[in-house]
Amino acid sequence: MSILSIQNISKSYGNIKALNGVSFEVPQGAIFGVLGPNGSGKTTLLSIIVDVLKADNGNFLWFDQPSSPATRRKIGTLLETPNFYHYLSAFNNLKITNSISGRGNVTEINVVLEKVKLLERKNSRFSTYSLGMKQRLAIAGALLGEPKVLVLDEPTNGLDPVGIAEIRELIKELSIAGHTIIMASHLLDEVEKVCTHVAILKKGTLLTTGAVDDVLVDNDIVEISASDNNALLNILQSYNGTEQVILENGLVQIQLAKGTARPEEINAFCFSKGITLNHLVIKKKRLEAKFFELTNN
Numbered sequence: 450m451s452i453l454s455i456q457n458i459s460k461s462y463g464n465i466k467a468l469n470g471v472s473f474e475v476p477q478g479a480i481f482g483v484l485g486p487n488g489s490g491k492t493t494l495l496s497i498i499v500d501v502l503k504a505d506n507g508n509f510l511w512f513d514q515p516s517s518p519a520t521r522r523k524i525g526t527l528l529e530t531p532n533f534y535h536y537l538s539a540f541n542n543l544k545i546t547n548s549i550s551g552r553g554n555v556t557e558i559n560v561v562l563e564k565v566k567l568l569e570r571k572n573s574r575f576s577t578y579s580l581g582m583k584q585r586l587a588i589a590g591a592l593l594g595e596p597k598v599l600v601l602d603e604p605t606n607g608l609d610p611v612g613i614a615e616i617r618e619l620i621k622e623l624s625i626a627g628h629t630i631i632m633a634s635h636l637l638d639e640v641e642k643v644c645t646h647v648a649i650l651k652k653g654t655l656l657t658t659g660a661v662d663d664v665l666v667d668n669d670i671v672e673i674s675a676s677d678n679n680a681l682l683n684i685l686q687s688y689n690g691t692e693q694v695i696l697e698n699g700l701v702q703i704q705l706a707k708g709t710a711r712p713e714e715i716n717a718f719c720f721s722k723g724i725t726l727n728h729l730v731i732k733k734k735r736l737e738a739k740f741f742e743l744t745n746n
């Protein structure tokens with residue numbers, strides 16, 4: 450079953466097209482990253498799927514059903530930092546969250562505090578919390594009402610490295626505990642480390658989506674040269690399996706799918722076409738380079 454199915458969603462603010470016909474599916478149990486640079490439409494998309502904003506076109510289904518109070522009860526959201534009271538304890542702050550949102554009940558508060566590892570500090574004032582603890586408390590608030598799905602907008606934004614690591618660990622633990630997680634991020638590294646699936650947005654358009662291992666797979670790059678690199682480029686047009694062949698810094702770069710680089714084959718192919726190589730090196734394409742290429746081309 451697909452937890453969320455987004456179909457052809459578009460949204461404009463005046464003449465700014467924030468989302469342009471975006472479609473993708475979030476599988477059950479995924480940690481799904483919505484990845485894109487600033488301004489690519491991530492917050493707009495998350496706001497639409499939690500009914501804070503209305504799409505101009507397109508629709509979305511939660512648990513194969515149109516959005517309704519019943520589906521919304523199964524979704525915990527954290528789109529912006531909640532306004533917790535600084536002079537109250539974590540426990541009392543969550544009591545207020547519970548009474549305002551109507552989600553969950555008071556007996557659940559200790560359970561969600563335990564989940565985010567704040568139970569021991571439940572009576573400490575919010576003002577004594579580190580930024581990472583404050584964010585974990587915000588996630589605890591989103592966990593009230595036992596949601597099946599958590600929607601988090603840039604959950605590690607503004608945190609120090611320790612806080613970031615804590616939140617990433619927590620997200621993985623919540624996933625193991627059975628929650629499907631949908632999170633926006635502008636950090637490729639974060640999506641690689643935390644997410645199982647990804648949708649990459651650029652200026653409101655979906656560039657690609659799928660399992661992280663498939664979408665962000667490393668490519669093999671074979672770098673070769675000969676005395677006449679233009680002739681080399683030319684013959685490679687008929688070499689099977691290349692994804693891209695370019696001339697860069699005086700070397701010919703052949704991009705191949707991961708694990709398909711066979712240097713002896715390329716060497717033999719060039720030789721059979723009358724070209725002797727004077728350089729042959731295999732490299733891995735950096736994921737950053739791939740992300741840069743995806744979002745810039």
Ligand SMILES: Nc1ncnc2c1ncn2[C@@H]1O[C@H](COP(=O)(O)OP(=O)(O)OP(=O)(O)O)[C@@H](O)[C@H]1O
Nearest residue numbers: 462465467485486487488489490491492493494635
């Ligand atoms: N209320 C608004 N009024 C006008 N334009 C808006 C509004 N909200 C967002 N936009 C514009 O829509 C586009 C998408 O913004 P959005 O906040 O969804 O992107 P984002 O990927 O979440 O970016 P960021 O990471 O910076 O928050 C941007 O060009 C933004 O300036």
